[in-house]
Amino acid sequence: MTPLHAKLMRDLWRIKAQAAAIMVVIAIGVALQIMMSGFVSSLTLTRDAYYERHQLADVFAPVVRAPNYVESRLADIPGVRTVETRLTSMASAKVATREFSISMQVLSLPLHGRRHLNEVRLTQGRLPYAQRPDEILLLESFATAHNIVPGTRFEVTLNGVRRWYNVVGTAQSPEFIYFAAPGEFIPDDARFGVVWMGRPALAAALDLEGAFNEALVSLLRGVNKAAVLDQIDQVLDPFGAPGSYGLEDFPSDRFLSEEISGLEVTSSTVPPVFMLVAAFLLYIVTSRMITAEREEIGLVRAFGYSKREVASHYLELALFIAVTGAALGCLLGVLLGRAMVPVYTTYYKLPFLLFRLEFASFASGMLLSIAVATLGGVWALRGIFRLTPAEAMRPPTPPDFSHSISFKKGLFARLDQPTRMVLRRLMRQPWRMLGAVIGIASGMALSLAMLIIYDGFDVAIDRTFNVVDRSDATVSFVQNVPMRTIYDLQGMEGITQAEPVRFVPVVFRNGLRTYKGSITGLAPAPVLHRALDKDLRPISLPERGIVLSTPLADVLDVGVGDSLLLEIREGRQLKVTTQVAGIAESLLGAPAYMDLDALGRQIGEPDRFSAAYISMRDGWQSKVYADLKDMPAVAGISLRSESEEAFKKVMDEGAGSARFIMGVMAFAITFGIVYNVARVAQDESARDLASLRVLGFKHSEAAFVLLGELAVVVLLALPLGLWMGTGLSHLIAQGFSTDLYQVPVVFAPKAYGNSISVVVLAAGISGWLVQRKIRSSDITLALKTRE
Known part of the structure; x- marks a missing residue:
């Protein structure tokens, strides 16, 4: 082992706590990258393999009723590889575990x-026999x-007729990876099912x-899908097709x-944030060590070591921390x-899912860690090698503080000596203080953003x-029913109020922008289900x-x-132009509302609706379910x-569960930053603190000088962290929001209070650890100098 390598081992042992904190930050960034990129690859490959193995159609073409001979006309369309037709319908079923x-x-x-x-994909039992009409899957x-x-x-009620069937098997299907009941967006296995039976x-x-x-259609590779869809619609339009x-x-x-x-x-935005924080921490630790060992560097240079060898020594220190953290991150990423x-296999009904380890994510994690270590080390080394060995061996020129603030007049004259020392250190090294403030504020911003997201999920549930x-x-209802049905509902015992609603499939077009969705027709002045503006006030439907x-x-x-073009995919398949009369707040799906x-009148089918919202008297639910059945x-x-329970499950166990992992990691980073700032301040002040002890100051008074500086830095970081966290929460909320739900960014006093508590707690624990270090420090060793 060379002398420089022996020194490297001693240095790593001396800063082991700080090195561990930086390793944790790097490990978190690498773990997130490996986990998320691994799931991108795993979900993509699993989806594609599942689709290909079970031949999921490329095009779905619903129609009211088309004769079988039309199938051959669809098969003759250029670009079509395979056409198969089938029958489908909505029904209702009675199960022992539900009253309704x-x-x-x-x-x-x-x-x-x-x-x-x-x-x-058959999972249990067998397929139904075609000659046995009472068998289902x-x-x-x-x-x-x-x-x-x-x-x-x-028991299944199909086309208004109640029938009994024998279940002969269970199955999965690639078209039901994610599914929900009609008119809903939240999947719930217990509230919606699928039945297959002989044609x-x-x-x-x-x-x-x-x-x-x-009709189900598979296409040849490389065909113009839009052109094929147009031709399919032309063939099926005479038979009442809502559009393929x-x-x-x-x-x-x-x-x-x-x-x-x-x-x-x-995976491409979050891990780099963690890596930038790690680079900042590595820069602080490495620069402090290089500054403290200025004379040793000059001495080593005088003994014949080149600039490259000395630089390699400090870069090896940073690289060891970074690579070890990255290795831990790789292991953590695989475990997570x-x-x-x-x-994912529960939330998305996939038959299998093997977590795929992407070599590229491991390589990029390691390379990014090495780049972070090199960046922090080179930036810290940039000034020390400008000096000659003789100049480096001399102590640095003392800074000129003659023009700094005076403590002899005004309020400062009434401060005790330790407090003056704290303020002098902060004012005489403003850039160091600013770096510490920004570092702590960044960690706090991550914690606050995740806390705001937690509250945003709760608000999304409550508002919806x-x-x-x-x-x-x-x-x-099985099909659209006349308006008199709403009066039948209102007259049922146990129902206090009933409001009709109609869902009409439509394609929205604004120039080149399109969206395939539906229009929700609400009753005038609805009470049970309303369209609200951004201030949560009811919108009067025009x-x-x-x-x-x-x-x-x-x-x-x-x-x-x-203006907006609407292509109605129901009834007479009209194309109408309408005007946007208002913007409604929605946290679930992307609905559009019209007066019922x-x-x-717009679609030529007045006085009909497809569903009804109802309110019931307490204790009458069973009676209402029995009557509706x-x-x-x-x-x-x-x-x-x-x-609501299904929505909470989706957020806590499905797509939204990633926020908990990111939240824990954000809190870990906050503590790592605060602890490193405290330890660096302690190492820089070791000689000053030892001098105070020799002059007769108590342990508590000496610690006050250091911890008072940390307290001021934390207090300055709090408002900056609150501001940064609020802005970051908008970016994270946008990342979590999907077509399924939108996460609002809300003013959450509890989130702000908890984020402040996290930073204060981290500062308290860090201060306690640093104070223990001060008590156990060797005063004589700290006072030694080569001047």
Whole structure:
């Protein structure tokens, strides 16, 4: 071992606590990068493999009723590889675990035994036999939620007729990776299911013999999808087609793709923030060590060591810290990634998910760590090697403080000596103090931003389910029903109020910007479900025009007064131009609102609605469920309380769970920064503190000089950290927000108070550790000098 290497080991042992804190910061950044980039790769490869293995269609083309011969016309369209038709319908089912009916989607299975588009993955039992019309296959997640196994008798109300079926198996499907009940955005395995049955049985139940109501299309590679969609619509338009759409507009794929995109953005933006903090800490530690060892550097140079050898010595110190932290980060990233696999396989119904380790993420993490160490070390070394060995061996020229602030007059004259010493140190080294303030403020900003995000998630839940939606339940119908049905609901025992609502599929167009969504038609002056502005005041729906939610207005880039083209995908398939009459606040989905009567006139189907919001008397829920269950037109009932619980589950266990990991890491970084600032200040003041002890100052008085400086720095960092954290929270909220939900940035006094408490607690623990170090320090050794 060379003398410089021996010195390196001693230096690392001497600053082991500071080095460990910096390693933690680097490890967190690398772990996040490996975990998130690993999931980007894993989810992408799993999705693509699942789609390819089970031949998920590229295009979905719903239609009211088209004869089977139309299938050949679709197959003749240039660019089409395969066409398959099927039957689909909404239904309701009664299960033992629920008092009320549950919405179901029913799909037909092909007659032939060959491979087909949207092939199911059998998980238990067998497929239904075509010649047995009473056999069905259930979606595995729904069956698991209700403890349904093959052999169970299952009641389904299909096309207004109640039938009993035998469950012969359970399955997964690539088109139901992410799914929710119609009119909802939150997945809940217990409240929505899928049934597959033989095509002859379903055709007889729906009166669709010799016809189909949905076409599945796979395309050749490299074709113009938009052109193919146009030709498919031309073929199906005479048969009442609401419009075909590609896989990118299919809800299941859209939500999974958004999750992947969000992880890509986060993996490319968050880890560099941690690395910049680590570079700052490495610079502080390395520069302090180099400044303190100025004379030793001159002596080593005089003994014949070159500038390169001495620089390599200090760079090795920084590299050891950085590479060790990166190695720990690699291990932590793998552990976190594997721990998060069950979250994704539960939230997204994937048959498998292996956490894929990307070599590029490991390499980039290591290279970034090395770059951080080199940057911090070179920046600290830049000035010391300008000196000759003889000049470096002499103590630095004492700074000139003759023009600094005087403590002989005014308020300063009344301060005791330790307090004056604290203020002198801060005022005579303003740049060092500014760096410490910015460092602590940065750590506090991360903590505050995550706390604000936590409160934002809570506000999103409260506003969605207690301010916007104030109903007890939503009753959905198999098809649009006449307005007299609302009077039937209002007359039922136990129902205190009922409001109609209609959901109409539509394509919004503003120039080149488009969005495939729906219009929600609300009753005049609604009470149970309202459109609210940004101040949470009800918006009066106009007789003309449309009210867009904030997310939808942003996507379409329109404001109040702008024109908007609506392509109605229901009824007569009209294309109408309307005006944006208002912007509504929405934290769930991207809805658009119109007056129910105006919407009916717009599409040529007045006085009809597709669902109803209801409120019930306490204690009458069971009676209401029983009465609604006997109504053939009812497809299902969605309880607001269950939707709220499902939303919380999504946020805490699904896509939103990453905020907890980032929050813990932000708190760890805050402590690491504060502790390093305190330790650097202690090392710089070691000789001064020892001198105070020799002059008769007590341990507490000597510690006051150091800890008082830390206290002033922390106090100055608090307002800056609050300001930085508020701005950072907007960026993080934007990253967490998706089409499923939007996370608001709210003024949260508790979050500000908790972030301040975190910094003060970190400062208190750091001060206690530093004070222990002062008590155990050797005064004689600290006072030794080569002057």
